[in-house]
Amino acid sequence: MKPANFNYKRATDLKDALALLAEFGPRARVLAGGQSLMPMLNLRLAQPEIIVDIAGLTELQGIDHTSDLRVGALVKQRDAELSPTLISVCPLVPRALRYVGHPPIRHQGTLGGSIAHADPSAELPAIMIAMDAEFVIASATNQRIVPATEFFVSAFTTTLRPDELLVQIILPIEKPRQGSAILEISRRSGDFAQAGIVIVLCASSDGALEDVRLVGFALGSTARRLRQVEATLEGTMPDESSVARAREMLDAEVGATDDIHATAGYRRHVLGVIFERALTAARADSMTGRNGRQR
Amino acid sequence: MTTPRESSQQETNITTTVNGEQRSWSVPVRLTLADFLRHELGLTGVHLGCEHGVCGACTVWVDGRPARSCLMLAPQIDGRAVTTIEGIGAPTELHPMQEAFRECHGLQCGYCTPAMVLTAISLLREVPNPSEEEVREYMSGNICRCTGYNFIVDAILRAAAEKGGLG
Secondary structure, X not given: OOOOOOEEEEOXXXXXXXXHHHHHHHHEEEEOOOOOHHHHHHOOOOOOOEEEEOOOOXXXXXXXOXXXXXXXXXXXXXXXXXXXXXXXXXXXXXXXXXXXXXXHHHHHOEHHHHHHXXXXXXXXXXXXXXXXOEEEEEOOOOEEEEEHHHHEEEOOEEOOOOOOEEEEEEXXXXXXXXXXXXXXXXXXXXXXXXXXXXXXXXXXXXXXXXXEEEEEEOOOOOOEEOHHHHHHHOOOOOOHHHHHHHHHHHHHHOOOOOOOOOOHHHHHHHHHHHHHHHHHHHHHHXXXXXXXXXX | OOOOOOOOOOEEEEEEEEOOEEEXXXXXXXXXXXXXXXXXXXXXXXXXXXXXXXXXXXXXXXOOEEEEHHHOEHHHHOXXXXXXXXXXXXXXXXXXXXXXXXXXXXXXXXXOHXXXXXXXXXXXXXXXXXXXXXXXXXXXXOOOOOOOOHHHHHHHHHHHHHHOOOO
């Protein structure tokens, strides 16, 4: 038997799941798509007493774009990637999902699962921070909304309490003239990123950059905004010298670390390269409208 | 084959359709779907490589979606339908994708092949006429240590071009 012994509870609905989490708290782990938790169980890195299986919770399903844009935490990554709604009004999500694992992994993995797992090299936390998404978090006694910028604390650590469940993701709808890009470096398609960058920006009618949001991931304990680089770019027309200045600032602002996957020096170098490419791609994206229409 | 069990271990009842046949079983809650299919049902076309989701060799379909059976617990398939390579074709009755693999020499040792075939059929259901790049991207989660992948890619492109309608 691969995993260490545990007890298994299948939650029948959201109320039941929250009651189970209230009862067992830190002794329980939530099982959604299982694409991160199951490897940890099989390797016995995680040995919870109780598994709470939430896969059957219909309340956490669906993509709702009636007033704002809300995505249930249990929506499969592959379904979000192929969702016409998200491709049309929040295209950064499908773009980022193409980097998440492999298609069969995305057929099982959920949006909420990847966000709550908070792997430092994961793409979804990075784009959530870049877009200022918000998370609806429920417990048996309370419900709160937490901005993505305040949700991720450190590697595999979030502000979720043991009795709480991430139930819904509130996504901003892409604004006119907004463009975005995500790029990462990994050894093979689907591997964990060694360095990654997300850019969301608007290009004004004369081509100057506005509302620039830059997030680096797979560079430290959590994805984070790179605000000094953002400030360097804000209001400028990108040319060779301004991009070179931004790269210098990027080098200074990113405290990349060594690990078994890559050295800090390698990370800083490739980050500069993908930063330039992502900036070009995001700017081009902002110049063309949804579905490739010229703005 | 019996699996060693601990006396304190929780069991649960599941009712599942495997390769078109519905049955009920009592399973230990921490049994992986892969071990359930191999040890309890004798479906040894489910191959286990890494057992933590990296190699893709244990891929099956759950409700028609590709799934790594090492990353699922047997209790999770209660009320759902599982398809393994045994439900796809037989030696005398190969599935068109299996035929394409044979014609293009898309296998050597065969260890990765059942999962390659299932994943490839999933691809053609989603993208009926993929480019070579799309094939390589979709299949990137399935590791082969023999072929160097080229003949596998050839087989899938051939299945798409010549055999059509794999769904």
